[in-house]
Amino acid sequence: MAKAVVIYYSRTGNTKHMAEVIADAIQKEGVECDLKSTSEIDASKFLNYDAIIIGSPTYYGTMAAEIKALLDESVNFHGRLDGKIGGAFSSSANVGGGNETTVLDIINAMLIHGMIIQGDPKGDHYGPVSIGSPDDRVISNCKRFGKRIAQLIKSQKR
Numbered sequence: 169m170a171k172a173v174v175i176y177y178s179r180t181g182n183t184k185h186m187a188e189v190i191a192d193a194i195q196k197e198g199v200e201c202d203l204k205s206t207s208e209i210d211a212s213k214f215l216n217y218d219a220i221i222i223g224s225p226t227y228y229g230t231m232a233a234e235i236k237a238l239l240d241e242s243v244n245f246h247g248r249l250d251g252k253i254g255g256a257f258s259s260s261a262n263v264g265g266g267n268e269t270t271v272l273d274i275i276n277a278m279l280i281h282g283m284i285i286q287g288d289p290k291g292d293h294y295g296p297v298s299i300g301s302p303d304d305r306v307i308s309n310c311k312r313f314g315k316r317i318a319q320l321i322k323s324q325k326r
Contacts, residue, residue: 170321172201172219172253175209177234182259183223185302186310190221190257193314199321206234211241219253219321220283222274226258229266230273239277250282253320255313259298267297286320288313 174191178184187203194201202217214220222238224231231239242249256274258267271294275285287293291309298306 170199170218170324171216172199172221172317172321173204173209173213173217174201174221174223175204175206175235175238176223177206177225177232178223179225180259182298182301183225183257186257186259186296186298186306187223189302189307189310190223190296190314190317193311194219194318194321197315197318197322199318206238209238211238211245214242214252215245215248217252218324219255219317220249220278221255221257221317223257223259224270224274226260226266226270229269231258231270235274239274242277242281246281249278252281252283253317253324254278254281254283254285255295255317257296257310257313259300259302261300263299265299267299268294271295271297284320284324286316288316
């Protein structure tokens, strides 16, 4: 059975809320999905999943140190994540707070691993982003993102 994990780091609860919505949307599409904070998972567990979705608050235009440490640890499994599905999402305090650069930094690491990344021509193109607490627009984009990830997982498992 296909299996995904949504991993997040969150100090204020905003990124965690996004992670919960994404994980729920994946599960509603019939794909098993674990929800883990960075303190509950290490990079070796990435090998157990078909899809790895990572969310981080934005600190100085990039991911939180806890997410970076997890991605740095994943170097030990270089080449073994090839072909897995990846995705990223972020929250920040301000409109120009660096959400897209944060998402792209996470995606860059995934691409180096050979992971499959799907953009979105309608919603948040690189992955869902929130300014402060997730509002209705963000929740809608998180649901769409989770649904699209689940559909991609299922298409790969055929």
